[in-house]
Amino acid sequence: MIKYHPNINTLTEYASGSLDTAAAIAVSAHMHFCHQCRKQTQDLQLLGGTMLDNNIAVADIDSSVLHSLMQKIDAVDTKVETKVQPAGHKQVTDASLAGLPPVVAKMIGNRNKLKWKRLTKSLQIAPLTTGQSRAEVSLHKISAGGKVMQHDHRGQEYTLILKGSFSDESGVYQPGDFLLKQPGDIHSPYAAANRDCICLTVVEAPVRFTSLLGKLLNPFLRLSPA
Amino acid sequence: MAKLLREQSSEVSKTDSSHFNKVIGEIKPAGEQRLQNTAKRTDSWSLDLVAIGARQDREAFARFFQHFAPLIKGYFLNHQGMMMSSTQADELVQEVMLKVWTKASKYKPEKSAASTWVFTMARNTRIDMLRRQSRHNTEVLETEDIWATEEEESPVARLQMQREQKLVREAMVDLPPEQAQIVQIIYLQGKTHTVAAEELNLPLGTVKSRLRLALAKMKIQITQSADEADLLT
Ligand SMILES: [Zn+2]
Secondary structure (H helix, E strand, C coil), X not given: XXXXXXXXXXHHHHHHCCCCXXXXXXXXXXXXXXXXXXXXXXXXXXXXXXXXXXXXXCCCCCHHHHHHHHHHHHHHCCCCCCCCCCHHHCCCCCHHHCCCCHHHHHHHCCHHHCCCEECCCCEEEEECXXXXXXXXXXXXXXXXXXXXXXXXXXXXXXXXXEECCEEECCEEECCCCEEEECCCCEECCEECCCCCEEEEEEECCCEEECCHHHHHHHHHHCCCCC | XXXXXXXXXXXXXXXXXXXXXXXXXXXXXXXXXXXXXXXXXXXXXXXXXXXXXXXXXXXXXXXXXXXXXXXXXXXXXXXXXXXXXXXXXXXXHHHHHHHHHHHHHHCCCCCCCHHHHHHHHHHHHHHHHHHHHCCCCCCCCCHHHHCCCCCCCCCXXXXXXXXXXXXXXXXXXXXXXXXXXHHHHHHXXXXXXXXXXXXXXXXXXXXXXXXXXXXXXXXXXXXXXXXXXXXXC
């Protein structure tokens, strides 16, 4: 049962198309798990359609635009797309990626390509390639029973639980749960004892550990966006 | 919280019967007329779309183009981040309408209104364009990998969908101007709440709560409770 969702303003930015690409990746991955947010987004898109249809800022368009479009259509002998699955929904071949949101599976591509960096005894991070450079997108793995030292957040950080679960001072998070940490939020998460916890993390600025040891480790957290 | 409540109640008191269109300045007198026309013809657009998908019906496509192309062009020209010429906008309109032509067979009239479907096509084309402009590598992840245009698998009953659409359209007309303005800026100008707040010189929380109030009036079911922290950030 998913308890933590993107808020309605974030979903509206997603539906209207202004949400930053990296944040949109996290939202779209959440929707893989969450029927409620899919429905909500559908309603928000219905509003978008209604806004478009009542757009009073209509612009005149010359009839030659339609003509040249029809010529293009004739020229390429457009194959009408049949009902194939869109690229994002391709069958995930690697069994260990099964059950992951398609957008995450696509970023991982091949599990063997993941480069896990161990940051602390219980925390490993693998950067993901997204094609943008405004935010760092990565997988975080907290080992079973492991605790991540207290850290705060310098930029907005989106976390989506993919597998396992973790807890912090304010709750327990299960697969599909979506968390947004604001700059200045401090927490120290720990994974459930029986299995590793894997999260998708989108961070606008690297996290900062608040303990002394953490401060020494901090340089390693500056993953370069890929 | 008290501050928020005050803000909300002052918005309610400002709720005169101002027409939605008054907010936006350059109004075409035909605005209201258009509203009624589309209400009547909503259904025929999905029929046209089905005809395009099923048998590549060119007449249906031409009708569809004549209705939606000027709207889509306005949508592109209106966007803040894309200063473009009329010719560039025409090219993007062609890009959207080409998608309409090739993807129409995937359109399911029982799941979404034609205008909703076209909106997602235009939105994704705009996102594509902005991603290319900011030199994103759009091959690693295509826009459609992130912004799916597929509809929810469990079909919303067609009647229910039409009811929702009617409700949204009617409520939109009666929105208080300051709420209509936010919906307008966010959807048609493609701005984030943050940018809208900066431009209007309003606190971010005010912009967010105005949007939520507007959504509530349009009966867009809000399934999560808004906490104060949400609004203030
Ligand atoms: Zn959700």
